[in-house]
Amino acid sequence: MTLNKRYSRSIKSNLSFYVSTTILTVMTLVLVFIMYMGGKAIWEFGDKFFVRQNLEDAEFETYLPISAEAENELEKEFGVTIEAQYYNNIETKGTTARVFKKTHEINLYSITEGKDITANDEVILSEGYAVFNEITIGDTIQIGEKVYTVTGFFQRPDYLYMLQNEGDAYKNVTTFFLAYVTDEEFEEIGSENCLYLVRYGEGDSGEFRKAVNERYYMSSYLTAQENMRIDMVKMQADLMVYMAYGLLVVMPLIVVVLVSIVINRKVKSEQKLIGTLTALGYKKRKLMLHYAGFAMIPGLLGGLLGVGLSLVFAQSFGELCLMDYEPMRIECHMNPVMALVSILLPTFMYVLAAMHSVNKLLKKDTVLLLSSNADQGKKSYRNLLRKKKISFRIKYALRSLIGNPGRSFVVLLGIFLGSFIALLGFGLMDTMENTQINMVDEMGSYEYQYVLKERIEGSEYGGEPLILFVMEDTSGEQFQMIGTEDTNPYLDLKDVDGNSVHLKDGYYITSVMAKLRNLEAGDKMMLCNPLTMEETEITVSGIIDNDMQNAVFTNRARVAKLLGIDESISNVIMSDVSLEIPEKKLMQTIKKSDAKEQFQNMTNQMNTMIYFIIGMGAVICVASIYVAVNMLVAENRANISMLKVLGYDDKNINQIVLRINHILVPIGFLLGIPAVFALSNWFMMLLAGFIGMLPKTYIAPESLLYTAVLIGISYFGSLFLLRRKVSKVDMVESLKGNRE
Amino acid sequence: MFIALKNATKKYGEGESLVYALDHTSLEIEKGEICVILGPSGSGKSTMLNMLGGLDHLDEGEIIVGERNLSGYRSKKLTEYRKEDVGFVFQFYNLIPDLTVEENIQVVSDIAENPLDITEVLEAMGMEKYRYRFPRELSGGQQQRVAIARAIIKNPKLLLCDELTGALDTKSSKTVLEFIEKINQLYHTTTVIITHNEAIAQMADRVIYIKDGKVQENRLNEQKRPAGELEL
Ligand SMILES: Nc1ncnc2c1ncn2[C@@H]1O[C@H](COP(=O)(O)OP(=O)(O)O)[C@@H](O)[C@H]1O
Ligand SMILES: [Mg+2]
Numbered sequence: 001m002t003l004n005k006r007y008s009r010s011i012k013s014n015l016s017f018y019v020s021t022t023i024l025t026v027m028t029l030v031l032v033f034i035m036y037m038g039g040k041a042i043w044e045f046g047d048k049f050f051v052r053q054n055l056e057d058a059e060f061e062t063y064l065p066i067s068a069e070a071e072n073e074l075e076k077e078f079g080v081t082i083e084a085q086y087y088n089n090i091e092t093k094g095t096t097a098r099v100f101k102k103t104h105e106i107n108l109y110s111i112t113e114g115k116d117i118t119a120n121d122e123v124i125l126s127e128g129y130a131v132f133n134e135i136t137i138g139d140t141i142q143i144g145e146k147v148y149t150v151t152g153f154f155q156r157p158d159y160l161y162m163l164q165n166e167g168d169a170y171k172n173v174t175t176f177f178l179a180y181v182t183d184e185e186f187e188e189i190g191s192e193n194c195l196y197l198v199r200y201g202e203g204d205s206g207e208f209r210k211a212v213n214e215r216y217y218m219s220s221y222l223t224a225q226e227n228m229r230i231d232m233v234k235m236q237a238d239l240m241v242y243m244a245y246g247l248l249v250v251m252p253l254i255v256v257v258l259v260s261i262v263i264n265r266k267v268k269s270e271q272k273l274i275g276t277l278t279a280l281g282y283k284k285r286k287l288m289l290h291y292a293g294f295a296m297i298p299g300l301l302g303g304l305l306g307v308g309l310s311l312v313f314a315q316s317f318g319e320l321c322l323m324d325y326e327p328m329r330i331e332c333h334m335n336p337v338m339a340l341v342s343i344l345l346p347t348f349m350y351v352l353a354a355m356h357s358v359n360k361l362l363k364k365d366t367v368l369l370l371s372s373n374a375d376q377g378k379k380s381y382r383n384l385l386r387k388k389k390i391s392f393r394i395k396y397a398l399r400s401l402i403g404n405p406g407r408s409f410v411v412l413l414g415i416f417l418g419s420f421i422a423l424l425g426f427g428l429m430d431t432m433e434n435t436q437i438n439m440v441d442e443m444g445s446y447e448y449q450y451v452l453k454e455r456i457e458g459s460e461y462g463g464e465p466l467i468l469f470v471m472e473d474t475s476g477e478q479f480q481m482i483g484t485e486d487t488n489p490y491l492d493l494k495d496v497d498g499n500s501v502h503l504k505d506g507y508y509i510t511s512v513m514a515k516l517r518n519l520e521a522g523d524k525m526m527l528c529n530p531l532t533m534e535e536t537e538i539t540v541s542g543i544i545d546n547d548m549q550n551a552v553f554t555n556r557a558r559v560a561k562l563l564g565i566d567e568s569i570s571n572v573i574m575s576d577v578s579l580e581i582p583e584k585k586l587m588q589t590i591k592k593s594d595a596k597e598q599f600q601n602m603t604n605q606m607n608t609m610i611y612f613i614i615g616m617g618a619v620i621c622v623a624s625i626y627v628a629v630n631m632l633v634a635e636n637r638a639n640i641s642m643l644k645v646l647g648y649d650d651k652n653i654n655q656i657v658l659r660i661n662h663i664l665v666p667i668g669f670l671l672g673i674p675a676v677f678a679l680s681n682w683f684m685m686l687l688a689g690f691i692g693m694l695p696k697t698y699i700a701p702e703s704l705l706y707t708a709v710l711i712g713i714s715y716f717g718s719l720f721l722l723r724r725k726v727s728k729v730d731m732v733e734s735l736k737g738n739r740e
Numbered sequence: 741m742f743i744a745l746k747n748a749t750k751k752y753g754e755g756e757s758l759v760y761a762l763d764h765t766s767l768e769i770e771k772g773e774i775c776v777i778l779g780p781s782g783s784g785k786s787t788m789l790n791m792l793g794g795l796d797h798l799d800e801g802e803i804i805v806g807e808r809n810l811s812g813y814r815s816k817k818l819t820e821y822r823k824e825d826v827g828f829v830f831q832f833y834n835l836i837p838d839l840t841v842e843e844n845i846q847v848v849s850d851i852a853e854n855p856l857d858i859t860e861v862l863e864a865m866g867m868e869k870y871r872y873r874f875p876r877e878l879s880g881g882q883q884q885r886v887a888i889a890r891a892i893i894k895n896p897k898l899l900l901c902d903e904l905t906g907a908l909d910t911k912s913s914k915t916v917l918e919f920i921e922k923i924n925q926l927y928h929t930t931t932v933i934i935t936h937n938e939a940i941a942q943m944a945d946r947v948i949y950i951k952d953g954k955v956q957e958n959r960l961n962e963q964k965r966p967a968g969e970l971e972l
Contacts, residue, residue: 371876386872392843392850399838642834645795646848646890647823649816731795732786 003277003290010294016722017266017630018298021259024623025302026309028251029342031616032244033310033334035609038318039240041330046160046233049328053108053157055230056197057205058223059085062216066196070215078211079203081105086191090144095175096164097143101186106197107158109180112327113137114152120185123148127155128162128326129177143179144189154180158224160326161232166222167451167588170601171324210533218531226478233328235690236321236605242686243609247679251421251620256346258413258624260353261406262631263295267357269635274361275369284362288355295354296347303343307334321608324601397660400636407635411661414628415668416675418621419711423676425614426703431680432603432610435695439548439599440592446490446574450581451588455569463575464488467559471552472528474535479513479692480551481527483559490574493553496545503555506541512694513550514543515685527552529563536562550692602691622714629718632661633726640723641731650723658719665715669708673699742771742806742930743792743898749800750787750953761787763953764800769946771806772928774921776935776944784953785934786902792932793826793900794818806897823851827891827929831903833883835875835890842871845890852894864926865889865919881912885919892923899923899931905940910972917943917967943967 011018049055066074071082086101102109112127114137123141130153135141139150156178164176181189200208212218224230267274274287314332322328361369385395401408450461451468459465467483484491486503493501493508501508509519519525519540527536544553560567573579633640636657643653680697688694750762761784769775779785790796791803794810795818803810808821835844842858849855862868865885875883884904891899901920905913921943924931933940941947942965949957 386840392839392846395843396836396838403838638834639836639838642836643847644819645793645822645828645834647819647821647826647851649819652851732790 020623020626021298022302024255025346026306027616027620028255029306030309032248034314034317035240036244037314037332038321039237041318041332042237045328045330050157053110054106055157056106057200059195059197060221061219063219064216066216078208080208081199083197085195085197088192092142097179099179106199109154109156111152111154117182120182121148122151124152124154124180126178127153128173132173155326158230161229163229206533213531221530254417256349260349261410263350263353264357267291267354271361271369272372275366278366288358291354291358292351295350299347299350303346307339393656401660411628411664412668414624415665416671417624419669419672419707420675421617422621422707422710423672425610425617427676427680427699428610430700430703431695431698434698436596436599442546442548444491447592448575449590450573452571453585453587455571457568461579461581463573463579465570465573467570468572472530474526482551482553483556493544495542501542507538508542508544508553509540510544510546510549510551512547547694625714626718633722637726640726645731669711741768743769744804747801748798751799760953765954767955767958771930773945774924774931775946776933776941777948779950783951789900789902789934794821825897827896827899829887829891829901829904831906833887837875840872840874841886845893848890849893855893856895861889861893881908884916888919899929901933913972921967939970939972
């Protein structure tokens, strides 16, 4: 068909439209895809690896040792698998090696490179440390007094995130590693520590835990879900997948709507040609197909490129997100259904938009089409100010703004999308930073929190002693139970209305806990002691304004009663100065700066994603605004050149034809702000489910400024580029064609 | 002599498709004249008009309009020239669709130094009662009259009309031409009308024939007839 010769010409003359819409489609798709593919690959890796290596369900320590026979009995009795994990921490020249005795049923290690140990002078190391310190197979390494030959590297399912201590803030692969030696060699070293690993299978975990506590006195119990070394992997993956599904998936959808409207208007602007072709006897079907062909290009090209680029970049992106973990061999796959949808959906929508508007046009009189008057009915907006004595400039501006709602909407949407995505990136970053700065104040004014190995009576070391205990709810989720008094100088507990609370009156939950569990004052809640499995129902007396700790506060007496201990006993000391407490009595010292660091560590994991969003956001911002402005200028082209003919200079033309649209810029930008708040709040709530803290969405003034500048540059830059294009088309050219 | 074109040349395209729209051609027109330029389609009439109106630059040669030598003008000076001295009327009216009749004219009167009175001009055009109509609510002839009103509202020194009756029926054409004539008489506006309709030449003071980008003939019309008596 001769008509099809138009394809290459039209594409050439509308190149910037095709390029910018394709870029938009590609970018937004890539953003969603690689986030999703990365997250999905981590999930898959975790799932497979955990199953293959028999990951623990929980680990615990007891005051009395459980003998091998007792283990067997417990296993039979409760239908569970238990295994003792013996290990030693050996310090050598500032580096700590955690040497494990091999286990055979739970938390099996997997050799990732080299060979397993066979001789007593051989050792295998955790891979992250080896990579970081550039240790190669065949090297020798000194552990304690002895020197071993490294035969390989390994990973353990419960150490994918290499925390030296349970409560540590950040991974350590510089001065800490895991190692296995032969059983014989391990006996030689002698074991100092023992931890019990358990897999429940079909067994009843509640009954088992109760029995273990009764017989051997549990001193700690930690589920895999609460174990940061294990759960961080899932958290990372969840973050990425939720980010993709929840936050980013709206982007390509907005783009599809935006581009569809633009296509619709482009077809309308060709009504004269359509009219002529109809008059020449072209069938509706043929015309519809012709325009469908044009519309397909950005959809198909965008979809294919989007999928292609995602396939290229997802793997490196996924690995980038896993920088903080032991080197996980993830494999990113494209879900074929998703790929198909993302290629076909934009294509389908664009084609539909084109066919629909051809169809609508062809319902009109051919004569109307020929005079390009088809979509100009008796529109009431025209009567706007018809007889008013106001400058024609204002009338023109208002009529073109209101009389072209589709166009105004596209401009608004383009700017909204641009500011939304740029602000989202900045906002997530600001929120995290702001939280990190403010969290400490929300938690209290203490500097040190000493967790003691043994309970103390009175306050022999100074500071403010209190009882802090980890509790579970009936579903096994853990939170802190804090027993202290109103007189605690380091805590200033206020309810959400700003009134001080009185701990002796009952149980107060933090606001983050209230939000996560949907609880209000007066509601009932079940508590479960994770060691004894004793359940207690409490009534929530009030809600403390604290979004940083997932905790229940009450007075010492109540906690003591819950735990069945004496009221004068404490296990934690808060202080604003460093206290002299013997090392061996201390389980852990939490400095406020540690809490900050812990949070920083979590933020670091998100940063790769956020930087990525900001980067892509800038491109999407520029592209979406360019698409909108492109249409604005294209549709005003005739008027612009007519005004030029009549002797208007560029500045004046800009004022008449384009300036009115400037008001859409701040509107689109401002609309982006609540949208970012809404989405970010939703996302933070999700995050709170993982980390027990609810960061409050915050956008810094600088970020607003940066975004505004970015939007301004994109908008006025696009205007500048496109207006130059218009002035390049000489006036003569545009006079030849019939006007609208 | 008001208008002088000297050795004017305008080329389009290059290589195989190179066309001389104006081919080293010259011409002169006196002040206050109605000048009709005739020539077959593609002969370079529009190109010549566009050059006279300061819409484009010559590749070679000179254009002088009144005191101005357009050849040396940059686009800013050309804009000023169009604004101050030139009124355009085109075959397809080229009105701004979102503006009423009155507003379309205001577009020009707004930036003119000494604009005529809008009501007067509209009355002269017989368009006063359509003042608040939008272009699409008018017939082609009516739209063209608005276009003329827009062109003359600034009281231009030079009125340029490109195939102004090209899209009109005989009756409307005649009316429109009568208005052009009337304006010429009222304001002594130098008027250049481009057409391929030989009959229109009868109302001219001067007739110019152009072919292949060259002026073939430039003569005064001895038997000038009023526009109303033309047989179109
Ligand atoms: N923008 C252009 N690009 C290429 N060729 C052009 C352009 N404008 C005019 N021409 C050519 O210049 C010649 C004169 O055109 P024009 O002045 O429009 O003729 P007329 O108005 O007499 O019909 C024609 O051969 C035409 O094809
Ligand atoms: Mg012509």
